[in-house]
Amino acid sequence: MKNIVVQKFGGTSVRNLECMRQVLNNVRRPLANGDKVIVVLSAMAGETNRLIALARQWSDHPDPAEMDSLVSTGEQISVALFSMMAKDEGIKCRSVLGFQIPIETDNSYGKARIEDIDSEKxxxxxxxxxxxxxxxxxxxxxxxxxxTLGRGGSDTSAVAVAAALKAEMCEIYTDVPGVFTTDPNICAEARKIDRISYDEMLEMASMGAKVLQIRSVEFAKKYNVAVHVRSTFSDEPGTMVTQEDTVMEAVQVSGVAYDKDQAQVTLVGVIDEPGVCASIFTPIAENKILVDMIVQNPSKDGRTDITFTVTRADLDATLKLIEGLKGEIGYQALLSDKNVSKVSVIGVGMRNHSGVAAKAFRAMRDENINILMISTSEIKLSCLIEDKYTELAVRTLHQTFVG
Amino acid sequence: MKNIVVQKFGGTSVRNLECMRQVLNNVRRPLANGDKVIVVLSAMAGETNRLIALARQWSDHPDPAEMDSLVSTGEQISVALFSMMAKDEGIKCRSVLGFQIPIETDNSYGKARIEDIDSEKxxxxxxxxxxxxxxxxxxxxxxxxxxTLGRGGSDTSAVAVAAALKAEMCEIYTDVPGVFTTDPNICAEARKIDRISYDEMLEMASMGAKVLQIRSVEFAKKYNVAVHVRSTFSDEPGTMVTQEDTVMEAVQVSGVAYDKDQAQVTLVGVIDEPGVCASIFTPIAENKILVDMIVQNPSKDGRTDITFTVTRADLDATLKLIEGLKGEIGYQALLSDKNVSKVSVIGVGMRNHSGVAAKAFRAMRDENINILMISTSEIKLSCLIEDKYTELAVRTLHQTFVG
Structure with missing residues (x-):
């Protein structure tokens, strides 16, 4: 069997005839090498939203299975159009739908997880x-x-197919040249990262560096598929997402991310006894509210403050829920703030370099940016700040660590 | 198992939310009886043409398999939207796609024939x-x-499902109240037919009384499924298409049809020898040109005239083909006329009533309509005439036979 290259193109890359021709040029490259090519396509930009809007007209609570059958037509149209165009150009090809392989998933409609792919087929x-x-x-x-696999699920489709076929490389084509050290719209010094580890990419992706669907990176990590994020509209190499290597560890920080969709909730004077955290966060989880940062101060006189963040859209529901628990939890006051955001520095090199946190705090202090919350992991340091300082903080941290 | 009712709704019946609500009302009727219902839907009016237009932009010669995958999204969207709407109303339902049953067909993309339906599933x-x-x-x-099963293929889907489930009735809902004795746009006296036999319906359908896809009628006849053609927007009974019965035979003529898409070709002075017809019509068939009427005059001096009709779109290709065969066939002249049309009277009663032809010819003569060609079958008499007389001929024949 010849070498197999997997290429994935997103909605903006297939949004019209002109763009699809560009996609075809990218497909010709491995074909010219004598490789076989698997091209994974998204729906044409806007099509999925159009179908979701239709569903909203037809139903107040669209059945998730019907919704999936509806929106999956978007990709069905893309692959049929692309295939007929490619055949006109003399390329031996065909479209393949999920059920035709099959790509087997669980039945969590709208956010299904891939269970198996028939690689022999x-x-x-x-x-x-x-x-x-x-x-x-x-x-x-x-x-x-x-x-369907959830927003951005085509990335996961591509990586999963690459993993199933043990392809050496999965190329994710998009409308940007790769993964950047931070948002170029905020920081002119942002530059393309050549190599980044899966874990770093996971942290970057979850922070709004929306180049790859998180789940696709988890998949790539699990099956050790190298992912090359690159531009549909240029031949330049993009960013390689791979296993950690020593080169990466020499760099303290790979990138700076931010997330403005944060709201802070503080329960003041919670009675500090075993199980109190469970009684707060269990009902929140049951209501499908995602909690991001959590901080608990050491208790004083048997009482403590608990602070956490949720997305802004979930704030009202969260407050209502906590108010309903007042009798059970017995806090003294409930505070909240929507005008906060999170900035993070990410890098596998942080593990071996102490002092990253101190250096970050100093940089923020020099700009008079007050830090509201801190959370750390092996490869990440996140600070919650007033959101008006977001851009300044990103630029400051980028200059401090990335340069 | 409860009684099963099969209902089919065409593109105009599902063209928007309002119309789909009307469809739901029709579905509620058998549901209220405690029946189970299979609803077969077409694509929303205009959607199939939109998709075909897209394909034409993307490809000069769209691959037929890709075309089928593309246009089948139209029905996929209809059934998802309808199902989510019905579920909102508390109806236990789900959408079912062709591959999910499956409805197995041959691989003649664009005009596939149903081979099997998994009725147990x-x-x-x-x-x-x-x-x-x-x-x-x-x-x-x-x-x-x-x-896909070809234009109007949803009729065939419905009848085939009804046949597979041995349902007693297949209701075909459309935007007209039923099958008419002739085109009401031409003849004000046209009235709805209450009952019509499969064979009569086949002749009516093939003549441009475009209420049912011909293939669905063949299917209904083969599996003896009664088909009720009726309006989505009214409770009135429509036309029942069933096996012949004695009531039908008492009526000489059930309807009058016409077809303006006719062009006449005459080969004058063809040498009349065995095989000459084959050498004319074999190459025509090989070029996928459909010949409708064929007339050969008795030969004189070893030469004969052969006249036949094709659709107007095929006329130029037909003439070119015949000119290319001049050496082989040896005719004296090649004549053609695009300004002709065909009018037909149809009825199973004709078998038992001689004199239908004579009566038709007299009626035409009384209006000074010249008859160019005649062709007859057991239940049909067709005359080719100058097309400017079409409407007059239809009205005259309708008055003569249907009244």
Whole structure:
């Protein structure tokens, strides 16, 4: 069998005929090398939103299984159009839908998880055609109903197919040249990262560096698939997401991320007894509210303050929930603030370099930026700040660590 | 198992939210009786044409398999939207795509024929849900690729599902109240037919009385499924298409049809020897040109005239083909006329009533309508005339036979 290259193109890369021609040029490159190519496509930009808007007209609470069957047509249209165009150009290819491989998933409609991909079927199809144009974002569950993998799911489709075929490389084509050290819109010094580890990418992606779907990176890490994030509209190499290596560890910080979608909630004077945290966060989780940062101060006189952050959209629901628990928890006051944001520095090198935190705090202090909350992991340091300082903090941290 | 009712709704019946609500009202009727319902839907009016137009932009010669995968999204969208709406109303239902049953077809993409329907799977699904919303027009071939059944194929889907489930009735809902004795736009006296035989319906359908896809009628005849053609927007009974019965035979003529898409070709002075017809019509058939009427005059001096009709779009190709055969066939002149049309009277009663032809010819003569060609079958008499007389001829024949 020849070498197999997996390429994924997002919605902006297939948004019209012109862009699809550009995609075809990218496909020709490995074809010219004699490789077989699997092209994973998203729906044309705007199509998924159009279908969701239709569903909202038809139903107040669209059934999730019907929703998946509905929105999966977006990718079905992309792959059919691309395949007929490529065939006109003499390329041996065909479109492949999720159920045709199949890409088997669980039945969590709208956010299904891939359970298995029939790689033998794919290999057989590759004996007949040189290019398989696979519909991203979609799979099929055990009873044959169409599922979707959640927003950005085509990234996961591509990485999963690459993993199933043990392809050496999964190329994710997008409308930016790669992953940046921070948001170029905020910081003119931001530059493209050449190599980044899976873990760093996970932290970057979850912070709004929206280049890759988080789940696709988890998949890539699990199956050790090298992911090359690059531009559809340029030949330049992009960012390689791979296993950690020693070069990466020599660098303290790989990137600076931020997230403005944060709201802070503080329960003042909570009686500090075993199980109090559980009684706060269990009902929050049951209501599907995602909590990000959590800080608890050492208790004083048997009482403590507990502070955490949620997304701004979830703030009202969270406050209502906590108010309902007042009798049970017995806090003295409930405070909240929507005008906060989170800035983070990320890097596998932090593990071996103490002093990153201190250096970050000094840099913030020099700009008079007050730190409201701190949370740390092995490869990440996050600070909650007043959101008006977000851009300044990002630029400051970027200059301090990335330069 | 409860009684199963199959209902099919066309593109105009599902063209928007308002119309789909009307469809839901029709579904409630058998549901209220405690029946299970299979609803077969077409794509929303205009959607299939939109998708075909897209394909034409993307490809000069769209691959037929990709085309089928593309246009089948139209029905996929209809059934998802309808199902989520019905679920909101508390109806236990789900959408079902061609591959999910499956509706197995051959691989003649764009005009596939149904080979098998897994009725057990459908019955199992009906144990869980009260309403199955089946995507019309689509099936799946032996290798799992999506196929479509040709224009109007949703009628065939509905009748085939009804046949597979041995349902007693297949209701075809459309935007007209039923099958008419002739075109009401031409003849004010046209009235709805209460009952019509499969064979009569076949002749009516093939003549431009475009209420039912011809293939669906063949299917209904083969499996003896009674088809009720009726309006989505009214409770009035429509036209029942069933086996012939004695009541039908008492009526000489059931309807008058016409077809303006006719062009006449005459080969003058063809040498009349065995095989000459074959050498004319074999190459025509090989070029996928459909010949309708054929007339050969008795030969004189070893030469004869052969006249036939094709659609107007095929005339130029036909003439070119015949000119290329001049050496082989040896005719004296080649004549053609695009300004002709065909009018037909149809009825199973004609078999038992001689004199229908004579009566038709007299009626035409009384209006000074010249007859160019005649062709007859057991239940049909067709005359080719100058097309400017079409409407007059239809009204005259309708008055003569239907009244």
């Amino acid at each position: 794919l290999l057989k199809m590759l004996e007949i055609d040189d290019v398989l144009v696979v519909a991203g974002f979609q799979g099929v569950d055990a009873i044959g109903r169409i599922t | 459908l019955l199992k699904m009906l144990e869980i849900d009260d309403v199955l919303v089946v995507a019309g027009f689509q099936g799946v071939d032996a290798i799992g690729r999506i196929t």
